[in-house]
Amino acid sequence: MRTLTLAVAVTLLLASATRTAAQDSTIPPSSSAAVAQQQQNPPAAVGEEAAKPTRGFFSSLGHNLADDVKHIPRRNSVYWLAGGIAAAYAVHPADRTLNAHLVGHSNPFVLGDYIGSMFTIGGAGIAAYTVGRLDHSPRAQHLGMDEIEGVLLAEGISEGAKQIVRRKRPVPPSGPLHSGFSMPSGHATISFTAATILQQHLGYKAGVPTYLIASYVAMSRLHDNVHWASDVVMGAATGIIIGRSVTWHGRNFYGQLQPTPGGFAVAIATR
Numbered sequence: 001m002r003t004l005t006l007a008v009a010v011t012l013l014l015a016s017a018t019r020t021a022a023q024d025s026t027i028p029p030s031s032s033a034a035v036a037q038q039q040q041n042p043p044a045a046v047g048e049e050a051a052k053p054t055r056g057f058f059s060s061l062g063h064n065l066a067d068d069v070k071h072i073p074r075r076n077s078v079y080w081l082a083g084g085i086a087a088a089y090a091v092h093p094a095d096r097t098l099n100a101h102l103v104g105h106s107n108p109f110v111l112g113d114y115i116g117s118m119f120t121i122g123g124a125g126i127a128a129y130t131v132g133r134l135d136h137s138p139r140a141q142h143l144g145m146d147e148i149e150g151v152l153l154a155e156g157i158s159e160g161a162k163q164i165v166r167r168k169r170p171v172p173p174s175g176p177l178h179s180g181f182s183m184p185s186g187h188a189t190i191s192f193t194a195a196t197i198l199q200q201h202l203g204y205k206a207g208v209p210t211y212l213i214a215s216y217v218a219m220s221r222l223h224d225n226v227h228w229a230s231d232v233v234m235g236a237a238t239g240i241i242i243g244r245s246v247t248w249h250g251r252n253f254y255g256q257l258q259p260t261p262g263g264f265a266v267a268i269a270t271r
Helices: 002-025 032-040 058-070 075-102 118-134 138-165 186-202 204-223 229-246
Strands: 253-260 263-270
Touching (some): 075 229, 186 229, 204 229
Antiparallel strands (some): 253 263
16 A cells, blocks of 8 residues: 555656656747756756657567667666776675664664565556556656666666675574575665656756655665665666666767857757
């Protein structure tokens, strides 16, 4: 029941943010002040013109996932992977200290397990796609499609990595979740995948709060003593890679200096 309630809440937030972004994108800058405002709020990386075909999505889900996987081996992914490994290595010596500090304290992280669940985020993606179909909004459909694909990839990749790494969880041997499958954190991977997809679609106005929520989910895994800090750091990096790969549709983004009334502005264009 909690998972369903959270999915509905996230869906409403997605719908509201999508409509706001769509309205903002239809208002052209009429002055240098408007251009400056756009510079402060950079456009989302995924526009409506870059959307995947939305008809027959579920029937072509396998093809879409395979296409998303092809986008993972890119230079940008290597940078994020290297950064994640370096950060996890740096945090590793403090793993036990961080867990000891968080475990057994007050319980502000009780919702983390539900918010970061693949069922909550995946359900929100399905709902966003459905609302987009009913509302004839390709943008909402595209967002929902990417969230669904991102959750499936995040779950599959994180579980596959756990089978390879086989790191023991911090849970005592008598604990219910004791296993040798700790790195990376699946909840952190899924949460940061979803946050990255939202940021790519809706810009940093939506990205900042969703990254904060993803960080909350990651911290909750330490509080619950089911992951080490280095597990969630690696999961966060993995999620960012997946989110950026799912929303990459063969478009190269670049900045261009353009004259405007009273000065110059940097415009974001695609080719």
